[in-house]
Amino acid sequence: MKPTIRDVAKMANVSISTVSRVMNSPETVVESKRLRVLEAIEHLQYQPNAFARGLIYKRSNTLGVMIPDVENPYYAGLLRGMQDAAVDLGYSLMIVNTDRSKERTITYVENLYEKQVDGIIFASDILHPEYYDIIRHYQIPLVLASTNSIEYDVPSVNIDNEKGAYDAVRYLIELGHRKIGMLSFPYDDSISGEPRYNGFIKAIKEYGLEECATHVTYADHRFESAYKAAEQLFSKYPDLTAVFTASDEFAMGAISFLHEKNILVPDQVSVVGFDDIRMAHMYVPKLTTIAQPVYEIGQHAVKKLYELITEEKVQLYTEILSHKLVIRNSTQEV
Amino acid sequence: MKPTIRDVAKMANVSISTVSRVMNSPETVVESKRLRVLEAIEHLQYQPNAFARGLIYKRSNTLGVMIPDVENPYYAGLLRGMQDAAVDLGYSLMIVNTDRSKERTITYVENLYEKQVDGIIFASDILHPEYYDIIRHYQIPLVLASTNSIEYDVPSVNIDNEKGAYDAVRYLIELGHRKIGMLSFPYDDSISGEPRYNGFIKAIKEYGLEECATHVTYADHRFESAYKAAEQLFSKYPDLTAVFTASDEFAMGAISFLHEKNILVPDQVSVVGFDDIRMAHMYVPKLTTIAQPVYEIGQHAVKKLYELITEEKVQLYTEILSHKLVIRNSTQEV
DNA sequence: AATGTTTTTGAAAACCTTTTCAGACTCATT
DNA sequence: AATGAGTCTGAAAAGGTTTTCAAAAACATT
Numbered sequence: 266m267k268p269t270i271r272d273v274a275k276m277a278n279v280s281i282s283t284v285s286r287v288m289n290s291p292e293t294v295v296e297s298k299r300l301r302v303l304e305a306i307e308h309l310q311y312q313p314n315a316f317a318r319g320l321i322y323k324r325s326n327t328l329g330v331m332i333p334d335v336e337n338p339y340y341a342g343l344l345r346g347m348q349d350a351a352v353d354l355g356y357s358l359m360i361v362n363t364d365r366s367k368e369r370t371i372t373y374v375e376n377l378y379e380k381q382v383d384g385i386i387f388a389s390d391i392l393h394p395e396y397y398d399i400i401r402h403y404q405i406p407l408v409l410a411s412t413n414s415i416e417y418d419v420p421s422v423n424i425d426n427e428k429g430a431y432d433a434v435r436y437l438i439e440l441g442h443r444k445i446g447m448l449s450f451p452y453d454d455s456i457s458g459e460p461r462y463n464g465f466i467k468a469i470k471e472y473g474l475e476e477c478a479t480h481v482t483y484a485d486h487r488f489e490s491a492y493k494a495a496e497q498l499f500s501k502y503p504d505l506t507a508v509f510t511a512s513d514e515f516a517m518g519a520i521s522f523l524h525e526k527n528i529l530v531p532d533q534v535s536v537v538g539f540d541d542i543r544m545a546h547m548y549v550p551k552l553t554t555i556a557q558p559v560y561e562i563g564q565h566a567v568k569k570l571y572e573l574i575t576e577e578k579v580q581l582y583t584e585i586l587s588h589k590l591v592i593r594n595s596t597q598e599v
Numbered sequence: 600m601k602p603t604i605r606d607v608a609k610m611a612n613v614s615i616s617t618v619s620r621v622m623n624s625p626e627t628v629v630e631s632k633r634l635r636v637l638e639a640i641e642h643l644q645y646q647p648n649a650f651a652r653g654l655i656y657k658r659s660n661t662l663g664v665m666i667p668d669v670e671n672p673y674y675a676g677l678l679r680g681m682q683d684a685a686v687d688l689g690y691s692l693m694i695v696n697t698d699r700s701k702e703r704t705i706t707y708v709e710n711l712y713e714k715q716v717d718g719i720i721f722a723s724d725i726l727h728p729e730y731y732d733i734i735r736h737y738q739i740p741l742v743l744a745s746t747n748s749i750e751y752d753v754p755s756v757n758i759d760n761e762k763g764a765y766d767a768v769r770y771l772i773e774l775g776h777r778k779i780g781m782l783s784f785p786y787d788d789s790i791s792g793e794p795r796y797n798g799f800i801k802a803i804k805e806y807g808l809e810e811c812a813t814h815v816t817y818a819d820h821r822f823e824s825a826y827k828a829a830e831q832l833f834s835k836y837p838d839l840t841a842v843f844t845a846s847d848e849f850a851m852g853a854i855s856f857l858h859e860k861n862i863l864v865p866d867q868v869s870v871v872g873f874d875d876i877r878m879a880h881m882y883v884p885k886l887t888t889i890a891q892p893v894y895e896i897g898q899h900a901v902k903k904l905y906e907l908i909t910e911e912k913v914q915l916y917t918e919i920l921s922h923k924l925v926i927r928n929s930t931q932e933v
Numbered sequence: 934a935a936t937g938t939t940t941t942t943g944a945a946a947a948c949c950t951t952t953t954c955a956g957a958c959t960c961a962t963t
Numbered sequence: 964a965a966t967g968a969g970t971c972t973g974a975a976a977a978g979g980t981t982t983t984c985a986a987a988a989a990c991a992t993t
Binding site: 376 | 601644646647648649650651653654659661668669670671672675676678679682686691692693694695696709710712713714715736737738822848851852854855858877878880881882883884885
Binding site for chain 4: 279280281282283286293294295298317319320321322323
């Protein structure tokens with residue numbers, strides 16, 4: 266049996282109130298008793314029961330994290346930042362994979378609510394009305410990480426995806442590339458699909474390369490489909506000298522395809538990715554990419570959630586962290 | 600304010616006992632009342648409070664997972680399997696990164712204990728006596744995933760690392776390689792360092808290649824240090840035609856190094872990895888590797904922990920899942 | 934109609950902690 | 964020695980649920 270406060274009290278020969286006080290406001294109990302209590306706690310290896318505490322404080326010191334898929338390396342970095350910040354603030358994390366399934370997601374929200382999480386971080390997916398409604402209804406504090414919402418007024422931490430894409434493409438143009446294609450997320454993905462595409466378009470227009478606007482193929486978020494999309498892209502536009510991809514995984518898909526066709530990267534085709542996942546610098550060639558500060562996004566998201574929980578409001582609603590272009594070996598002058 | 604069982608009772612005009620019964624043994628309450636209660640629950644969107652329940656059942660339906668580092672892609676697969684199995688069994692997961700730090704790990708155990716997790720999965724690290732003692736003392740059910748313990752009698756799910764390494768090296772030998780090196784984890788890592796090294800040795804001895812036994816360099820678990828280790832290895836033994844690496848990340852480190860030295864893989868040097876992380880088939884070249892059934896390891900670990908929690912014992916103590924050699928493009932005949 | 938049996942119900946205790954409140958004790962002041 | 968102020972302590976209530984137990988209600992049997 267786990268020792269309870271009662272056992273400690275008995276052993277130290279004081280009331281349970283005194284034991285509680287030793288733990289929560291030790292200065293109010295005389296030294297002699299305090300020492301006895303401390304000794305008893307140590308001896309029994311007593312740890313207060315979080316259920317009983319939760320019942321009183323109505324807080325669990327636990328945060329729910331909803332991400333599409335732990336296996337995606339991009340989220341791993343996010344998680345890492347969240348974890349570290351949570352530990353600092355005395356919180357634990359409960360992580361669920363939504364797989365971008367509405368049904369699953371809603372069940373998980375119910376779960377997290379029942380488990381009395383103090384707040385939820387919803388990461389990297391579209392905040393559908395169904396999600397918003399239920400979280401809203403339960404009145405669970407919510408912040409968005411690596412995504413944002415246009416329709417709803419929810420605090421978020423993200424980067425400027427359009428600007429990131431723009432910077433990537435401009436870099437290619439400045440290297441002298443004129444025939445540039447793009448491997449895009451689906452356009453209806455308003456989080457990273459639409460803005461990255463828009464950034465691409467903006468850059469090419471600005472430099473008068475309107476004809477590139479059609480050099481785009483779409484793929485869902487996985488490597489395999491990026492590989493196929495690259496195949497399509499290059500069969501239609503074989504004279505492309507550069508391609509901007511919506512993620513590093515897409516970049517790898519493209520490079521894999523090109524490698525198989527014996528097209529050299531970067532000698533014949535330059536590729537720039539997005540995200541700067543850990544693997545980006547392990548790849549052959551090392552990827553030139555737009556680095557997202559994933560770790561910071563994760564950290565800031567939990568800090569913001571903490572702020573929301575404790576102050577019930579948040580200073581800075583929409584936080585945009587800055588990306589940067591990391592130049593490695595998958596690009597070169599034309 | 601969150602609705603409580605009392606609010607439901609009031610609205611349905613019954614006692615709280617009846618409400619509780621509707622939720623836990625509905626057949627014992629007459630239909631008319633049951634319907635009224637159900638309606639009230641629906642209307643108030645009532646969810647029972649997990650703290651109060653936990654206090655009674657002494658269970659949280661939450662499992663603690665301790666892994667070295669979420670960012671390592673190998674663990675992501677593990678986690679995925681655990682998550683899916685946990686959801687099936689009605690459990691949530693609380694995940695912590697130990698960073699292989701003793702101090703941190705012990706604090707986390709205390710945390711998880713306080714949060715009343717029903718059990719702990721300890722993954723991919725050595726179960727130091729300090730860890731074992733504290734978990735043991737708190738009497739928290741424990742299973743090991745992707746690791747095992749020689750000193751202590753703890754249920755575990757793992758693969759046969761020595762056999763895996765042996766199979767990898769034998770494959771290289773059968774391809775005709777005679778000058779084979781290894782990039783090993785530290786030998787004092789008794790989980791994957793020692794057995795994989797031993798498997799290497801076993802294979803080369805069996806084929807009379809004793810002189811290869813010295814062609815080994817060591818690195819900690821990260822890419823960068825594998826890169827350096829590869830540098831050492833090839834500067835000492837430049838005529839190696841194949842190298843077996845203790846992980847896919849190591850394989851990538853080796854290939855990166857070789858690529859930079861303009862040594863072609865697999866044309867001049869064959870490389871075989873270990874783990875088959877998701878990235879392995881995205882790499883250029885796609886890695887030949889020993890595939891661990893990570894997803895299954897995760898799943899089985901959760902199931903085993905569940906068994907341990909509910910039955911207080913476990914059928915199969917040490918579970919060894921089978922690996923397989925996946926032949927891709929980083930190896931070829933000599 | 935009276936009795937016995939079974940089903941259904943609600944009151945209250947239990948789980949473990951924190952916190953309020955009032956009483957006991959200490960110490961200083963007259 | 965009596966009073967007052969201040970410090971320390973323990974009893975009890977509260978938090979939300981499940982479960983036991985006894986009472987009430989429903990039904991069946993004579």
